[in-house]
Amino acid sequence: MIEVRWHGRGGQGAVTSVELLAVAAISAGKYAQGFPSFGPERRGAPVAAFSRIDDKKIKVRSGIYQPDVVVVLDSSLVGMVNVTEGLKPNGILIVNTPKSPEEMKKELNFSGTTATVDATGIARKEMGVPIANTTMIGALLKMIGIMDLDAMKESVEHRFGRIAQKNLTAMKRAYEEIKISN
Amino acid sequence: MTKKKGPDTWQEITTGCVVFQPGSASEYHTGSWRAQRPVWNNQKCIKCGICYIFCPEGCIQQSEDGFFQANMDYCKGCGICAHECWPRAIAMTEEG
């Protein structure tokens, strides 16, 4: 089972990301959960959302304390929220930032696999908005490799309709442009 | 007062206590509660119908001549008609 924690701010679509990912994984025949950190939502406030993906039925319904992967949608949260809290030592950290993964490692004092991608830049270019949530799904899928990017098509189309293609293009670019430091 | 005609045992109670006989409330003669009765003075009555509207038993009827009277099987003697009749055409008088 892969457990992912997403960090973002209210309104940046962390919850949408976990929903899209879970729906896509389930369509691809897997088992998945997607859920918000429970509580009232406040625009701009730091929020977390969670994904679980597995090949067999997922039973556990508690929070995720030791994620395999952490995805940071907004690099301004780094330093404000302890984004690596509980992250397994062999876990993966993925940050939306133009900085290099090495820089990020140093900044966070994290020695595990780190990946960075300028998802906001990509989103701005491809969709005209600086909202990186769907773009970062591309980055995540590259790093965990549990399913093809194509698997996202249906759920993104269902959710975004005519702007789906732009989201998919941005996702693909993040998948390709992500920089990794092991 | 009419005799009780309800079910004896819990098994005989209809589901949800639904009463299937329409208008069965008319078998209950609230007139037996009356200690005072309303008496109309048609000389004062202006036929406004206020008493008819306010009677909680709905037992006041209008006669052919346009004046009002109560059905004593159901008039419980509450005096609301007398209280509401502003030309004071209704007086409550002791029963008996």
Next chain:
Amino acid sequence: MAKRAGMEVAMAVAEAVGQCNIDMAAVYPITPQSHIAEHLSELIADGKVDAEFVTVESEHSAMSAVIGASGTGARVYTATSSQGLMLMHELLPIASAMRLPIVMGIANRAVSGPLNILNDHSDIMPQRDSGWISIFVENGQEAIDLSIQAFKIAEHKDVLLPVCINIDGFQLTHMVEPVEFPEQELVDKFLPPREPYATLHPGKPVTMGAFAMSDYYPEMMKAKNEAIKNSKKTILAVWEEWAKIFGRAYKPVETYKAEGAEILLLTMGSMGETAEVAIDELRAQGKSVGLVKLRLWRPFPFEELKEAVKEAKKLIVIDRAVSFGGPGGPVFSEIKSALYHEEARPMICNYIIGLGGRDVAVTDFTGMITRVLREDSKKIADTCEFWGVRER
């Protein structure tokens, strides 16, 4: 083929209710039930479900509206949570006394105060004695299945009682997970149109909600109690039919690796699956532990419960609500009294957990079981503890 999809459970519940050929719904939105209200009203507004959605100004009005509509013979649905359920409280015994087959989804949530919007069972517990059939679900699939079955149970001529389906708020309502919707054709066959035994109709007047003083009130209460006790037969029959058509079986008391277990854990609602993981872990360590999950809360499944726990030495009852000043949690006191006259009965203890949305993790269950395994029976007997509460 039934359709497998990833969907948020609250929305899935609305979809399932939409499959039930309802005539009317009155739902006042409240967190964490809101997505049921929103999605159901959307389905109706879009013409996908041919029903009337009555917008009301409170939960009291929502329950009043479905009582009235159900009296006309309509198939009705409502849903609520926490304070909303507390506001409905006054009407719940009226709905059951009038024997109206209303179905209600409850997104279980803590009650104020302090103000809290997260999950526990303190909203449903005070409604225990209102004469409603009350069933708990532990995942999205069960929420779908039970929401559909509820209409069949409620409307059955031998039942005619309102049914509430307890769906843990957030833990279930806000979870996107795999669910399978039964085929519409099969649902239609399983759930034919309601055949009311009496309706409010000007052409054939009846009185509903008549006055009854001491001369009839006790007989009415006895009749209502017999009705809900008797409903278990129908519930079992409906579950059997469901299993035949849809392949998923339901029982009043579910067990997991419970046979021959020395220590049993008993849970209700969405904790069940997390507890299964704990049982798996302890079983792997060779510990003799098992799980009992109470699905049917009212009518209380006495025989099934006794059967499930009769071989255990110790029974840990988990409560997600408090009976203040009482013997512990409400589930605990029910279980304890149900076993009072049994000759062979386990030592029983009580942990209250997950209040106000406090996370319930696998380690909580393994922790309690390990502790109870260690302690001698006399010491744990009858203890009631707020698990994990910070103390000086």
